[in-house]
Structure formats: C-alpha cells, structure tokens
Amino acid sequence: MTTTAESTTTGSGLTSEQRAKQASRRLHRSEHRWALAFVAAPIVGFLLFTLYPICFAVYTSLTSWNGLGPKTFVGLDNYVTLFGDEYFRISMYNTFFYMIGIPIGLALSLLLALALNRKIVGRTTFRTIYYVPVISSLAAIAIVWQFAYNGDFGLINQVLAWFGIDGPDWLQNTATVKPAIIIMAIWKGLGYSMLLYLAAIQGVPASLHEAAALDGANSFQRLRNITLPMVRPVTFFLVVTNIIAGSQIFTEINIMTPNGGPEFSSASIVWYIVRKAFKYQQVGYATAMAVVLGVLVFVITLIQFRLNRRNSFSID
C-alpha cells in the first residue's frame, strides 16, 4: 500500500521496529477514519430522517397547526379531542377490521406454496401468475378492482349472475365495502407470502422428512409436525410485517372510495389522518393521531416479539 511506502521514506531516523509500529498505527488511524465515515452515514441518516422527524412530529402533535403558519402550543388538547372523536374510533375499527385478511391471506399463501412446491406441470407459470399482482402498481390495481366491483357492469357481479346470485353494489354498501377491500388486499399480497413460504419449505431438511417417514408418519403428520414448525419464523415475519403494513392501509381506500365509503364505512386511520391534515389543514391534530397509531403499532409488535420468544425453539 502507498501508506507504508511513504512512511518508510519520511521516518528515516527510526528503528525498523518503531517504523513498523508507526506505520501500523497510521494504517489503523486511516482505517478508523474510514470505518467512522461508513458508520456515520447510517447514523446521520437516522438522526436526520428518523429521529428528527419523530421529535418534530411529537412536538407538532402538541400544537394547533394548519401546516402553513406558526404553531400554537396546546398541550395535550389534541389527544383529549381524539378520544372523543367518533370518526377516529370508526376509522380505527375499520383499520383493524381489514386485518381479518391477514390470517386468511397467510393460510391461502401457505396452501399455494405447498401446492406449487410439488412437481406439477406449469409450476413456474403458476408461480409467475401469483406473483404478478405483487409487482403491479397498487393504484392501477385499485382502479381495475373498482371496475370489477361495479354494481351492474362489474366483472364480479357478472360472474355471480351466472350462478343466479344478484351481487350487491360492493363499494356503495356499508356491509360489503370492507370485505371487498379485504378480498382485493389478499389477492394483492398472496404472491409475496407464497414466495417466502416456498423458500422456507424448500429449506426444510429432507432428512427430517425421511426420518419421520421411516417412523411411520403420514404426509399430514409430517406437514403438521415438521413443515409447519420449520416455517414458523417466516410466519412470524409475515404476521409482523403484514400488521405494520395493514395499519397503514391507504392507497386502495383513497382510490376505490374517495369519500371514505358510505357512512365512513371504509375509511382507514391513515386515510382519516391524510384527510384531516391535507383537506382540513389540521396538521397538529392529524399528527397526534399518527403518533397514537405509531405507538400502537410499536406496542403490538413488541407483544408479538415477546410471544414469539416464548414459542420459539431450535434444533441443533
């Protein structure tokens, strides 16, 4: 390296041992600097783009602010209002209602992964088909599904009509709008979960299956006692990420039901936050809701990690 060469020429009055020491110190120093530079990048990023916005948000949530002018400090007023706000309650309820789709989606994607793990004809084609929604734009998908859900001309009701079922006007009906959005969300997320499950299933050591088969376990027992426990980390990962993503559901709601659905029946919490902040310019109040949502997601995730630790085990 150039450093060593330079130090030998400059440090001419020293013993070779001292020279070597000095050289290595220099080398270390310069490497330390590099190390610090590399460490600094994410830390500066974290401070600037995570910690600072969080502090800013917490402070903003204690103010009355229209997003334009100066903030007025109002203490905990926003939080007090929030607990009496009927629409906050409804949109929270709706948001959790949408999460019904998570276990359904996971079960379906596990089934699909098991099916597509077998040597069936057109396996790659099927895998691709199920993965296409994942890489498609959510906005485009929401618009297409909006057409599909149309009361009279929609694809869904046309198919139902073949079986003599008179389908509802999905997105205009308080009883069907949430299930309609859940169905769409499951369809959209299926491919991603399937892919992870597929990888996990293929990672299960064949020796375990062989040993169990020798002991007389049938295929269902092998699924229950070997495959399922072995893919549990993936299930855990998917549950955590799905809940975090699910609590922020917004785009499909905003496109498919721009007014929050009939009688506010499809409005999610993030949709309500956006509306308060950018339509009614109540940025302080909206931020308070966002802080509550953030804390809630944090607590739920913490609980999940605790539960998971209790259930986890490892094989050596």
Next chain:
Amino acid sequence: MKRNRLIASAACAAIAGALTLTACSGGDSDSNGDSNADKEITFMFRGGPDEKAAYETAIAKYTADTGVKVKVIVTDADQYATKLQAAVAGNNVPDVFYIEQASLQSYVSSGVLMDITDEVAASGIDLDNIWPYGVDSYRFDGTLQGTPDGALYGLPKDVGPFSFGYNKTMLEAAGIPLPDPEIPLSWDDFVDISKQLTTDTDGDGAIDQWGTGLNVQWNLQSMVWSNGGDWTNEDRTKVTVDTPEFAEALQQFADLTNVDKVTPSASDAATLDTYQRWMAGEIGFFPVGPWDVSTYNKLDFDYDLIPWPALSTGQSATWIGSLGIGVSETTKYPEDAVKLVTYLSADPAAQETLVAAGVQIPNLIDMAETWAAKPDSTPANNQEFLDIVQDYGRAMPAAFTYGAEWYDELWTNIQPVLDGKQTAADYLAEEQPKMQALLDESNGTAEQAAAGS
C-alpha cells in the same frame, strides 16, 4: 495516500451536498439588474387545455407589455392543493397562484397571501367592471370574508353561477309546454312535469327516461335557500340545519327518488351517474354550470336554461362558485405579480378565449352583457347565468368560513335519508350538534390565527 484523500474529500463533498440539498429552499438567486428582462415570476394553477390556452394569450401579452417573464406551472385538479401546501412548507411559494375561497383565511392569517389592495388600485384596472361577488369573495377584514370593505387578497379567476337546464327536445317530444325562462317553476309543477317525463320509452318494462336526477351535495343548497332555510346564521356562528325549512327541503329532495319516483334509483344512479344519463338524453331537468357549456353544446339534443324551481318562498336560489388568483407575500416583485393577476383576471383577450372555449362566463361585466345579448348563442337563455351572478346567486355555505369540515359533515352520513330509511328531520336533529361543534372549532381556530398574525 493522495488518491485516498481524494476519495475521502469526494465522499465528504457528496455528504455535504446531500445535506445542503435538504436545506435548500430552491429560491432563485438574486438578479443583479433592475431591468425587467431579468425578472421572472412563477404562476401556478390547475386546469385543462382551455385554461392553459387562454392564459398563454394573457401571459404573452403581459410579457410583451412589461418585459417580465412568466414561468407557468400547471397541475392536475386533485394535486393542486397538496402541491401548493408543499410549496408553502418549503418556503418556495409561487409568486402568483390559484386560491380557493374556503382556504383564503388560513392563507392570509399564515402570512402566505399578500394584501394587494393598493397595487390593484395602482394598476389602473376598473374593479367596478368585475363582478362584485367575484371581487368581494377575496376580501377579508380580519373577521369576516366576503364583505365589500375588507382588504383585497386576490382577484377572481372566474365566477361560476350554477344554473338549471332542461332537455328541450325531450319536453317537446312529450308535448309539454316549455317552462318560462323568466318565472321559476313552482315545486309542484316541477314534480308534475318530472312525473310525466318519467316513462319507459322503448316498452321493455324498465323505465329508461326520468324527470330529473340531482346530487344532494350540489343541488340541496338551491332547495334549502328557496325554502327559506340556510346552513348558518348571518355571522356564521350558529349552524341552523335543524330548522323546519331546512328539513322540509331535504325531505322533498329525498322524496323525489322515494315518493315521487322521478329520478333514477340509487342503484341505477350508481351504475351510470345522472350526469352521464343527462348527456345520453335520458333526463329532463339537470343543473348547468358555465364550465359545462362546451360539453353540453355538443350533445344530440337541444337544451336551455331556466331559473331554479322555487319552493315555499317562491324565489329561485342557487350558488355561485369562484376560484381566485392571489399573490405570495414573499414575492420579490410584488407590483409585477399583481399586474399579472390583473391580466389573468381581467384581460379582455384572455376572457374572450375562455368564454369562446365554453368554460366560463366573462369576468368583465360589460363584456358579459354583450355576450349574453348575442341573439344566436347556445344556450339561448344564457342571460340566466348573469341573473344568478347579479341577483339571486349566493356563496356556498362554507365558502367564507375557516375550512369546510363542518359543512362536509352533513354529507358523510346522509345516505339513509336519501334511501328513505330515515326522515330528514331526525337526521338533521342528530347532525346539528356535530356540525355546530366543528363550526365552533373552525371559528376558534380562525380567531386564534387572527390573534397570532
């Protein structure tokens, strides 16, 4: 070593660059000379090709007259508000921009909009020749907006009288005498004619032609006002939707569908909205705004304007929309920016382009009168638009309050009333306290903002 240093300093520069980027406000560097050729002002607006073409005319003329260049930013209608808010948050407000009536107060009290009273007076345009409603909409005296004495914060981009029309071809075919263009139909007559028009024209057993098909969010105002009701009291402090007049009007609106059965049913309307059905010639009576004229003139049937049907007071009523053009408080060239506003709002050539495109009525009163008096115009009775602006049109209930949340609340849960599952009176009694709370909140914010600025 040298190479390493070079890389290190490059990395530092990159990081520093990234940091300064976030702090950069994007402001233009100061121009040195005073000559107008160096000046450039930004104008941000939303709109379609017609507006764009009209403003290009006005801007070209402005640049020719003053030498000041104009940078134009056009956005989609639904992106405009977000984009403007982002510009404000980033301290990079366009010099001249569109402003909605309902957000004027928050922009004024936040110090975003400039008081342009003096500059407009100095620019030499004749304010008396622009619709008073349009100008006064952008006046604000610190407490009330829309009064003739407040300071001026913008000029109208347009005034939009929301008028009422009928399908002339359909009425003639049904042998119904055409309604008088001067005297409003009584509500009973209106319902009566609508009943006659609601039929199954092709005999397949399903109704395919309806008397009318109205939208509660845009048409209830006319009915409530004409019935002597209103959303709030005079000084916009008390919500008055729980009055019998208001309830009766809303009930009659719902009855059009549920009792009189002269509109497409909710599911018919969800399939193909009444706007599309009107354009397909399936609907007898339908609202017409100036922005609809270019579209409606291309339809297969003839239509004309009439006063809105009158309820118990016997008087027509409707609303006038408006959008304004304001100037940023932080503009470097206040006089030039205000001058541009006057060109956009009141330049005769630009106005003619917009009117010819069929998207608005002239802002200039003398020009509007000549326009309405032209004998062979379509719709024939476009004088009705001017009558609305001059005589019986009003501002939207939430146009001059601090934000419109209290007003939107009414629509959120209204569907059961429209479906006939709840009476109007019950619903309004439930809604009044909720709306009142939101209005109190918005008035409180307004006071707080006024005190803070």
